[in-house]
Amino acid sequence: MLILTCPYCGLNAEETELHPGGEAHLTRIGPAGSDDAFEDYMFARRNPKGVHLERWRHAYGCGKWFLAARDTVTMQVYGTYFAQSRTPPQDIVDRIRKVHPDWQPQESDPA
Numbered sequence: 001m002l003i004l005t006c007p008y009c010g011l012n013a014e015e016t017e018l019h020p021g022g023e024a025h026l027t028r029i030g031p032a033g034s035d036d037a038f039e040d041y042m043f044a045r046r047n048p049k050g051v052h053l054e055r056w057r058h059a060y061g062c063g064k065w066f067l068a069a070r071d072t073v074t075m076q077v078y079g080t081y082f083a084q085s086r087t088p089p090q091d092i093v094d095r096i097r098k099v100h101p102d103w104q105p106q107e108s109d110p111a
Contacts, residue, residue, distance in 0.1 A: 002070075007080050009062040021055030023047075024067045025086070049073055051096055051103055053088060056080075069096060 002015040022045070029041040052072050057065045067085060069078040069092050076099070079092040088096075088105070096103050 002075060002077070004056060004066075004068050004077060005080050006058045006061055006064070007066050007082050008064045009058065011058070011061055013058055013061055017058065017060040019057040019059040021057060021065060024053040024055050046106060048106075051078075051100055053105075055083070071099070 002018075003012050004015075004018060005012050026041065029038045033041075050071055050073055052070060054068050054070065055065060056068055057063070065083040066080050067083055067088070068080045069088055070076060071078070078095040078099075079089070081089050081092060093105075
């Protein structure tokens with residue numbers, strides 16, 4: 001079972017207490033965006049095998065959104081961090097690179 005620590009309230013939450021929000025660090029497309037850009041935003045996700053940065057909501061806890069770095073193959077969690085962060089914190093990047101030395105953040109998850 002996936003267990004994530006909410007960075008706001010500090011509780012370890014099982015996935016049944018959380019609500020997934022999809023890929024983190026996406027550039028949102030507003031009303032001024034083109035139809036093609038909006039279509040790409042809605043449907044053209046990378047969905048990588050391996051390290052993934054995701055949005056989660058602590059639904060049955062404090063209710064706040066936060067971000068998590070985890071491996072989609074092994075379910076290893078590298079860490080969680082505040083939703084307002086534009087990039088993963090360096091300590092999480094370092095933890096990822098200990099396991100995946102060549103890992104580089106993608107365009108949609110800058111670090």
